[in-house]
Amino acid sequence: MDQLFAPWRIEWVERDDDERDIExxxxxxxxxREDAREARVVAETERAYVLLNNSPYNPGHSMVxxxxxxxxxTALDEETLLAHARLTQRTMEALESAFDPDGVNAGLNLGGAAAGGSIADHLHTHIVPRWRGDTNFMPVTAETKVIVQAVEDTYEQLRAGFLDQEGATANDRGGVTLAF
Ligand SMILES: [Zn+2]
Structure with a gap:
């Protein structure tokens, strides 16, 4: 049976106890947070940032x-809308250079549970690199340890992809700051 593409069914994070305590x-x-690596924040601008999904559908599964x-x-002001869109472009470029996918899915889940999103109050665009025949990467039965390790490796690769971009600098929290 073919699996549907459904990253919106993936809960945001269930990694550590301290993560669950975030209020x-x-x-x-x-x-x-002080440690961008630990927080999985790969790249940031003044108005938006890129977070790696801790329960990735595929390697590189990011959220802008x-x-x-x-x-x-629909209520975003023009500056935020543009910042979000430009960072989406940059994320696609970084994923392209870091992972060379065959394709990309990008999308918003708006309206909370009806749309399948887990965090309805703060919008986020999922960006998922796709490869032909990739539907079985990291099934829900995979060991949490394996997933965390994979996400740490992915972080470094994607970070390098962002650092290659124009206006990118390594920030003192371990991530990348993009100047736009
Ligand atoms: Zn928020």
Whole structure:
């Protein structure tokens, strides 16, 4: 049976106890953490950032997230909208150079549970690299350890992909800052 492409069914994170203790919105908290690597924040701009999914559908499964806490895409101001779109482009480019996928899925899940999203109050665009015949990567039965290791490796590869870009600098928290 062919699997449907359904990254929206993947819960955001269930890694450690301390992760579950985060109060409030994880998409607001994570970019503020001192260790960007540990937080899985790969790249950031003034208005948006890129977070690796801890339960990836495929290697490189990322989320582009505006810093502004809102679930309403239609209400984004022009600057945030543009920043989000430009960072989406940059993420696709970084994924391309880091992983050379055959294709990419990109999408928003708006409206909470009805759309299958796990965090409805803070919008995020899933970007998932695709390869022909990739539907069985990391089944839900995989060991958590294996997934964490894979995500750590992925972080380094994608980080290198961002660092190659124009206006990119390594920041002191371990991630990449993009100037735009
Ligand atoms: Zn938030």
């Amino acid at each position: 409030g919105c994880p998409f607001c908290v994570l970019p503020e 997230i505006p810093r502004e806490h809102t679930g309403a895409y």
